[in-house]
Amino acid sequence: MVNLEEQLRAELDRIREQGLYRQTIPARHEGGGRIRVGGADFLNLASNDYLGLACDPDLLAEFYARLDPAALPGDFGPGSTASRLMTGNHGLYQRLEEGLAGMYSRPRALVFNSGYHCNIGILPALAGRQDLVLADKLCHASLIDGMRLCRARVIRYPHLDYDRLQALLEEHRPRHRQVFLVTESIFSMDGDLADLRRLVRLKEAWQAVLYVDEAHAVGTRGSRGLGLAGEQGVVADIDLLVGTFGKAWGGQGAWLLCRQTVADYLVNTARSLIFTTALPPVSLAWLCFLLPRIQRLERQRRHLRDLAARLRRELGRQGLATRGESNIVPVMIGDAARAVATAEALRRHGFWVNAVRPPTVPAGTARLRISLTAAMDWQQLAPLPGLIASILRGG
Ligand SMILES: Cc1ncc(COP(=O)(O)O)c(C=O)c1O
Numbered sequence: 001m002v003n004l005e006e007q008l009r010a011e012l013d014r015i016r017e018q019g020l021y022r023q024t025i026p027a028r029h030e031g032g033g034r035i036r037v038g039g040a041d042f043l044n045l046a047s048n049d050y051l052g053l054a055c056d057p058d059l060l061a062e063f064y065a066r067l068d069p070a071a072l073p074g075d076f077g078p079g080s081t082a083s084r085l086m087t088g089n090h091g092l093y094q095r096l097e098e099g100l101a102g103m104y105s106r107p108r109a110l111v112f113n114s115g116y117h118c119n120i121g122i123l124p125a126l127a128g129r130q131d132l133v134l135a136d137k138l139c140h141a142s143l144i145d146g147m148r149l150c151r152a153r154v155i156r157y158p159h160l161d162y163d164r165l166q167a168l169l170e171e172h173r174p175r176h177r178q179v180f181l182v183t184e185s186i187f188s189m190d191g192d193l194a195d196l197r198r199l200v201r202l203k204e205a206w207q208a209v210l211y212v213d214e215a216h217a218v219g220t221r222g223s224r225g226l227g228l229a230g231e232q233g234v235v236a237d238i239d240l241l242v243g244t245f246g247k248a249w250g251g252q253g254a255w256l257l258c259r260q261t262v263a264d265y266l267v268n269t270a271r272s273l274i275f276t277t278a279l280p281p282v283s284l285a286w287l288c289f290l291l292p293r294i295q296r297l298e299r300q301r302r303h304l305r306d307l308a309a310r311l312r313r314e315l316g317r318q319g320l321a322t323r324g325e326s327n328i329v330p331v332m333i334g335d336a337a338r339a340v341a342t343a344e345a346l347r348r349h350g351f352w353v354n355a356v357r358p359p360t361v362p363a364g365t366a367r368l369r370i371s372l373t374a375a376m377d378w379q380q381l382a383p384l385p386g387l388i389a390s391i392l393r394g395g
Pocket residue numbers: 114115116117119140142184188213215216244245246253254
């Protein structure tokens with residue numbers, strides 16, 4: 001028998017020795033892409049507020065100016081008091097879901113409390129023992145947890161290797177009732193892109209169900225911010241399209257676009273939708289407020305794309321390896337402790353950058369994950385490539 005406290009202390013020591021120790025740090029967002037931590041100011045290169053909406057003072061002022069004291073408890077309250085299936089289903093849910101379905105020209109949108117809730121709810125509800133899940137190896141932890149919770153067999157194919165996926169379909173499709181193809185569209189740690197058109201062809205050829213998590217693409221990609229699916233012209237071909245409000249939308253919650261029958265089935269069976277308190281009305285009000293506005297932000301989307309292209313170019317000029325082709329720019333370091341030391345050195349120069357280490361990414365591929373937002377300008381970023389190169393040279 002081992003005392004729990006001693007067991008956990010020993011485990012934490014091991015985590016520290018590997019350079020993998022994590023902790024939560026209080027932070028205050030200042031707008032303009034800046035963050036305040038421990039009394040100091042930083043350029044925030046770890047934010048998912050990709051369009052800068054969560055901290056836009058003018059937008060927030062416009063939103064809060066609508067607060068009518070008479071409507072406070074009903075439409076702007078901080079708590080919804082119950083789950084969606086009890087009495088927590090505020091009328092704003094309907095407005096938001098109808099707005100999303102209209103925006104994407106899809107039959108139905110279903111709002112969950114977060115992307116995590118969405119992804120741990122969908123597969124356990126839809127995929128049973130006779131089914132198969134084929135998922136990209138680099139899918140986000142929330143998708144992996146959804147796979148762990150479901151009863152279907154799960155096989156993960158090598159990242160973006162669609163020849164392998166095709167071979168798996170040839171081998172396994174005939175023996176399964178349904179096959180779910182699961183992918184992110186922009187991968188969160190590599191910033192690279194799925195070939196959604198190829199996935200649509202595969203799902204059609206094999207009568208599979210295509211499930212795409214657009215967490216990092218909604219708002220930032222495609223005309224009207226309809227994501228990579230919009231950019232690649234396949235929105236209507238994706239059976240289960242997930243987007244989160246927690247990133248470019250600067251809010252809280254997530255949605256699934258799907259057919260009416262799927263939505264009805266999930267309302268009856270998705271445990272992460274049923275057994276949790278609904279989103280606060282004030283959050284729903286913010287999302288309804290943003291819905292028409294986010295579609296008009298083409299200038300911000302262009303600016304973000306230009307910033308990312310320029311940063312990748314300048315990092316390359318310094319001999320630094322990057323991956324992907326989005327506003328998530330990983331700078332590959334390799335060793336976890338070296339990545340952490342580089343991130344710490346960058347903080348001493350006013351750049352808040354996170355080192356991403358195993359188990360979030362595979363061993364030996366620790367990296368600096370730089371995420372850019374439309375609230376920044378090039379002048380703020382210009383010193384960064386030279387600085388990273390000089391820190392890595394030991395300068
Ligand atoms: C690909 C992906 N899906 C889902 C999520 C979870 O979304 P949320 O933060 O809304 O829970 C994340 C968050 O990092 C993500 O990167």
